[in-house]
Amino acid sequence: MNAITIDNLNYGYQEGEPLFQDFQLTVPEGQWLSIVGHNGSGKSTLAKLVLGLLEAQSGDITVFGQELTPASLAAVRAQVGMVFQNPDNQFVGATVADDVAFGLENRQVPSAEMPALIEAALQQVGMADFADREPHTLSGGQKQRVALASVLALKPKVIILDEATAMLDPAGKSAVLATLQELKAKYQDQLTLIMITHDMDEAALADRIVVINDGELALDEKPAALFVQGAALKQLGLDQPFETQLQEALPKAPQQYLSKQELAAWLSTLKA
């Protein structure tokens, strides 16, 4: 079963300026996919098309076998949760707990069940102590974790994160990434993750990385196979991870991707 199938997608912001032309992408159920690409390459637009926030000029988007149409929009959105880059645009509640409750209310979850669901969702992002705070008193990073909790509470089958960690401090960022890894380990194939990011360390967590360049699917690889393609990445306006750059700058090195730990371990054998 595929979580998302995009077939012959055509879309442009302005007439005569197509962005996506007969674009194809298939995301199998349970995959952790990273989408990378330079600013304006169409990554966020693609996510908005999948959620039906933008309407394609032509082509089919299918989510778990259900084609995205005006009639199926609500059903599709019930399966796909999205966390945006700017959490301020997704806050509605007077308190943090209210904000998480909002989505549950929309799903008509019985109010007796809500407190436990809200607590569990906030716990997963390390924000349980902030349940009674007003969202505007939170920092950007804290808001983003609440936004993720609001999505988690609805138990979606797909979560799309659009540069959701770009604004977080190291602690907040690793808390969110660790949460995503825990969720993935817990739900396995029941949860499909799509992460839009510029951060190659973050992209490396995925099973697969797709590089989008001006509406075209430029590369489609596993992280280790992508990172060794320095020239191609550079041409697409992207960086290799630090460890790969270092490996290539050394007089001799293994001809394969090594993580930072692996590279340090290999270098330590040369020193012995």
Add this chain to the structure above:
Amino acid sequence: MAINIEGLTFHYGGAKQSPTILDDINLTIPSGRITAIVGQTGSGKSTLVQNLNALLLPSGGQVVVGDQVITSKTKEKALPAVRAQVGMVFQFPENQLFAATVLEDVMYGPKNFGKTAEEAEELAKKALNRVSLAEEFWQRSPFDLSGGQMRRVALAGVLAMNPKAMVFDEPAAGLDPQGQLELLDLLRSLRTEGKTVVLISHQMDQVLALADQVVVMQDGQVAAVEAPDQLFQRSRQWFLDHSLDLPTPVAFAKDLEEKGYHFDHLPTSVADVAAQIAKQVDWSQVTEPVNVAGADWQSQQASQSSADQVLTSNSRGGDLHE
């Protein structure tokens, strides 16, 4: 124009019981320099910079911007003069955009501070060129732009006002590598022009590459004020305690030091790390091709991937799922 912060305390509202956000901050932010302010979420960084241009007024102590002294008693009508001197680029650029077109948005600031429409337009175009936003976008609505493009418009809006000091809150977040490089160049050129540049950032690689002075905030207090090459000599534990990352080259060098390598200076780039490693290894003893034990899953993954690539080209769209 230097900014002096003297005994600054801050809490929201007049009430004594509201928690102290900033506690007795004393700091000089020099002109012609880049000052980075770092610290974990909630440490008071954003509150501190909002005191620099009187968006927030001190609860106690004072902020001296050029020849203007800002205290809790400063009158509302004195504030625009401060804000004209200190430009702010906030964390979420779309929050500071509002006009119908990109060009009008950038013209708003200069017009507001007394420039004619023609002068404002000229300043706006100059600023938009400086942030490398292509002319094709100038007549579009700023809300049709991507996040990275919006960031450029917000930057241009502040540049067009030509303030003496500029504050950037996480300016590189959400920018692609090329955009980040351009931004670093822009901040450096502002420094060369003698501007007072303040940068809030979590990205220590940028702090290392840019800053002349780093202010570390913790729990509303200043935990350290040092030059980057001094600060990053501190122990890994110190950075953990302050919830800060180390710059990538520095972190890697510290890892290697535990494995017997020695770094005679703090490495600031990939090339620097590579050069310092290279001279410590007898490369004639390293036989090629180099193989690495213990990295099996990686090589397995890589070879599987090339097999998948064949699949992908046959089955368009690609199914890399295992």
